[in-house]
Amino acid sequence: MASELDPTLLHQVNDALSDITQHQLTATLSLLNDGNTIPFVARYRKEMTGSLDEVQIRTIQDTWQHFEKLAIRKAEVTKQITEQQAMTPKLAQQISAATTLQAVEDLYLPYKQKRRTKATIAKEKGLLPFAKWLLTFANQPLDQVATTYLAPDQGLATLADVYAGAHEILAEAFGEEASFRAFIRDYTRSHAKLVVTVKPKGATLDEDGVYQQYYDFEQPLIKMAAYQTLAINRGEKTDILKVNIAVDSSAILNFLRFRIVGHHQGPAVPLVTEAYTDTYKRFIGPAIERELRRELTDTANTHAIQVFGTNLYHLLMQAPMKGQVVLGFDPAYRTGCKLAVIDANGKFLTKLVIYPHKPAPTSKRQAAAGQLHDLLEQYQVTMIAIGNGTASRESETFVAEVLRGIPRDISYVIVNEAGASVYSASQAARDEFPDLHVEERSAISIGRRLQDPLAELVKIDPQSVGVGQYQHDVPNKDLTAQLDTVVETAVNQVGINLNTASAELLTHISGLNQTIATNIITFRNENGRYTDRRQLKQVPRLGPKAYEQAVGFLRIIGGDNPLDNTDIHPESYRAANQILTETGFDVTHLGEPTFIKTMRTLDQQALAAETKAGVETITDIIASLLKPGRDLRDDMPAPLLRHDVLTIEDLQPGMKLQGTVRNVIDFGAFVDIGVKHDGLVHISKLTKRFVKNPAEIVSVGDIVTVWVEEIDQKRQRIQLTMLDPNQ
Incomplete structure (x- = not known):
């Protein structure tokens, strides 16, 4: 951000943010300029900003940076054109009035340094005057005028050579006209369809039918959903789908005829018509298609990143289970289940490995129940956190059976263990528990996630927590920036205990960095x-x-x-x-x-x-x-406590259950109802009223009441509804 606030930029930003006053804008930007962080400004400078929240402050910052970047580009383009001695008052005014980078680039296109084109070569051969003459639509025989441009030594041996050169000059000029591109871009964006088909060998590559719904797909560009765009892009990259933009070109060609030919008649009209038709098909059309595909992708990426950020925020803000002695239970088959007991303050007490599942020997399986029972009693564990990975449901069954033999109340919770292994193998985990194996550290992480989700989840890469959609398809830099912002917001909204906070947690506090956190x-x-x-x-x-x-x-x-x-x-x-x-x-x-x-x-x-x-x-x-x-x-909603186990075979259509929202995506929400696979509540089954965004109704961590609608045991899919079938 500039050290002084440019009045022109302030005016532009103020116009773009109609709900922000001039005073709020100036005060906020001045505070940020002085090195204050967004969480600090939002919390402790409300008198100055008019109580703007973090979202509004970030919007001001982003909008300022957009117009600042636009101003810098305008200055660069103006300098380049001026140095070519091609600047005119009209062009200078157009550049000044441009409100988007695309508009600036359209205006700069004719003056941009480019490789030698056919049009460039034709100009070098002296055909520019002839091309300009054609646009006068003079009522004079073409061949008579074209003959004067014949120059065999220049490669203009025939009239066809002259016409071909003039055609290239006109086609390039039409293609570089900013107003033509602007109209065609807007018309195509509003009227075109995205057409998707399966490639000849695409179905063979798509063995599981992941992209089957897009084998014969058409959708207006303006109605494309973000998840559709990202899925189609991925199918195209994997050589399964063929994608193009289809638009009725007659309206576009009529526009070009009106702007270029108008009411003129004469022998030059067919040549000019051929030139603008060619420029649309060869230059403008393909360029606009690339732009709009990129625009669709950028919009989808932005939306997917926002979805991930929203889900991450709610995951971080889940209610902590305070004052509980927790057993972290990391399930596995062959290598055994790793257990870790953590006291009410998150301190690691002890560990154990048990083998309750096949292929472990019978003797080990028989001993496992007693080992778990003794551990629970010895440390007076009050809650068990079971990771939701491999062998999770079998472990849940095993735990439920052991708990039936203990008279005091012990509950268990299925914890999303996504990213636990990432943390367990990290340097931070090695520093904290140098004598433990990766899996044992993972059990500690799972237990601590129940006690204090925020404190534990900040230790891992936010991209590893598994609450997004298509996060591996979006730009990593943009995703990382958004998720870092979300973590910063959550940590500072909650505040942290200075005497127990980890370095990872302290790093996200306003004003601190890794070095200062370590020093604290x-x-x-x-x-x-x-x-x-x-x-x-x-x-x-x-x-x-x-x-x-x-x-x-x-x-x-x-x-x-x-x-x-x-x-x-x-x-x-x-x-x-x-x-x-x-x-x-x-x-x-x-x-x-x-x-x-x-x-x-x-x-x-x-x-x-x-x-x-x-x-x-x-x-x-x-x-x-x-x-x-x-x-x-x-x-916030407390975690859903369980005492007994449920399997997919137990489910019946119409059954009423409580579940925990694990992920919210564009077309609905995935809910953990206590069986091996999360069930999907489609967006149309979240509420009776129409909603465009499922996040309006549910958030990650919410405890919701659902009814089983359909069970597909073969595909292990469960359809749920939040609409009471009895009403």
Whole structure:
């Protein structure tokens, strides 16, 4: 972002963001320009931004960067054309008025350095005047004029050579006319269809019929769904599908005739008509098709990345199971199930490998139940987290049988273990548990995912968590940037415990980086737990700006100052203490009934005037005082606890069940109902009203009531509905 805010760019951004005021825009951009992070601005600078949220602030940032990039490109193009001494007042005005990069590139096309074309060669032979004369549509015999351009030594031995050269000059000129391209692009985008067919040997390559629905497929471009585009692209890359854009060219050719020929008549009309027809078929048409295919793909990529980001956010924000002693259970057949016990604070206690499944010897299988029983009792485990990978359902059956023999209440939860193996093999996992095998670390990760999903999932590459659609087909750089943003948002919205946070978690806190995060932990290890937020100022490399940006998101539980366990920023402690003093309380009264009752009756406008703080800040201070140590995730749905097992053979159409939403995609949601395979609720079965986006109805982690609609045991597919069949 530029160090100073360009007034022209500000005006353009303000016009593009009609719901943002000029003051909000200027204040937000100035704050970002000064090195403030988006989470910090959204949380602690509400008076300045008018309480804009993170999404709005990112939109401002993205829009500014778009227009900044556009301005830079306009300057480059203007410079290039001016250096060619080809700039005109009209062209300069057109470049200045362009609102998209595509429009700028269209205007630049005639002046762009290009390889020698047939048109270039024809111009070198002196045929440009003849081509221009043809466009005057003079009522004069063509051959008579063309004869004057014959030049055998230039390769113009016949009239056909002259006409051919003029044709190339006209075709190229028409092809480089920005207004022609703009109309044809818009018309094709609005009226064309994407036509997909199977290649001669495509069906043979597509053994499982993955792309069968696209073997004979037509869809208007404007109605293409993102998942359709990405699926078709993948089918095309694998040489199964043939794809092209079909449009009625008569309207386009009529437009070109109107713009180029108009009401003119005369002998030149057929030659000019042939030239613009050729330029459409040979130059503009194919170029526009490539552009629109790229546009479809870009739109689909953006949408798929947004879907992944939304799902990841809800996955990270799942409610933690606090205060539970958890057994992480990593299922397997031949190599045995790896078990890890984790105490209520996430500390690893012990591990065990058992062999409850074939092909293990009978003796080991018989011993497994007793081993699990003893482990559960010895450590008083209250909850079991079973990974949902290989042997998951068999392990679930085994666990349910063991739990029947234990009188106290122990529940189990099926945990999405996607990416657990990625973390287990990482350097971070090796550093934390150098003496454990990969699978044993994986069991710990599965258990911790139940205790605190956010703290555990930030340790792995977000692309490994398995909650997207076609994530391997979208640009990795764009996906990574979006997912990093989502993780940053989630971590800072929740806040973290400064005395237990991992380096991976700290790295995502506003204002911190890997080096500072490592230094925070080193300082903690060398000096003991933090008891005051101000101790962060002693951490090497953590300067005043980083402290300002980060400290509000870092909590100290049981420290010297109870305000350190709130999301009140230290810069507002004076105002917070003034509120407490004026109401007859102090920090020791936080959470008491009388205190809560009093806080809810305060005049926030009056307090803002007295403390010289903004109303928004006072509102946030009071909310934090009412709920010290609050965790946004506590309001999220808790994991679905199970005590017994269900198989696909147990399912019957019409059966009512509860399940956990595992993934939300364009055409519906996948729900874990406790059998081996997740069931699909099609978008049309989510609600009675029409919805375009399933995310309007459900999110990853939601607990939903579903009814079994159809079971295909052969293909292991389950169709579910969220519409009560009895209503």
